[in-house]
Amino acid sequence: MNKLGNWPTCSPATSAKDLAKVMNEMKTGWIVVTGEDKRDIQGIITERDVVQRAMTNTGDINTVVASDIMTPKADLITVAATDSVWDLTKIFIQKNIRAAPVLDDRGMLVGFVSVRDAVAQLVEDHSQEIVSLNGYIHGSY
Numbered sequence: 001m002n003k004l005g006n007w008p009t010c011s012p013a014t015s016a017k018d019l020a021k022v023m024n025e026m027k028t029g030w031i032v033v034t035g036e037d038k039r040d041i042q043g044i045i046t047e048r049d050v051v052q053r054a055m056t057n058t059g060d061i062n063t064v065v066a067s068d069i070m071t072p073k074a075d076l077i078t079v080a081a082t083d084s085v086w087d088l089t090k091i092f093i094q095k096n097i098r099a100a101p102v103l104d105d106r107g108m109l110v111g112f113v114s115v116r117d118a119v120a121q122l123v124e125d126h127s128q129e130i131v132s133l134n135g136y137i138h139g140s141y
Contacts, residue, residue: 010045012042014065016061019045023047030044041109042070046071077097080104081111085121085122
């Protein structure tokens with residue numbers, strides 16, 4: 001198990017039991033499945049995948065591996081580093097997701113962005129507007 005950037009990674013052969021341990025230790029709800037190049041994303045595994053897919057497939061968390069339960073890259077909702085915070089927010093709302101991998105123009109993993117990241121950026125970008133509107137609303141404008 002590796003930690004690339006700020007996200008944990010694993011190989012497709014990592015057991016579901018080891019995935020659950022790492023998620024617990026790192027206090028994360030997901031792990032990126034990569035090839036030998038840690039930026040070559042193969043898929044993502046969430047806590048829900050471990051519980052729903054691993055436990056219901058065979059009932060044996062020791063024999064199920066990452067590649068059995070991951071959401072493959074082809075099925076992931078990804079974003080580009082050039083997407084605006086407004087685009088990201090729309091994607092999160094429309095697709096009902098909380099985070100997305102950021103891929104470069106070659107499809108390689110360069111980061112992750114979450115709803116929290118988007119909201120923080122929106123607040124930072126518009127903090128002065130928020131202060132002005134608040135002052136206007138409360139009569140101190």
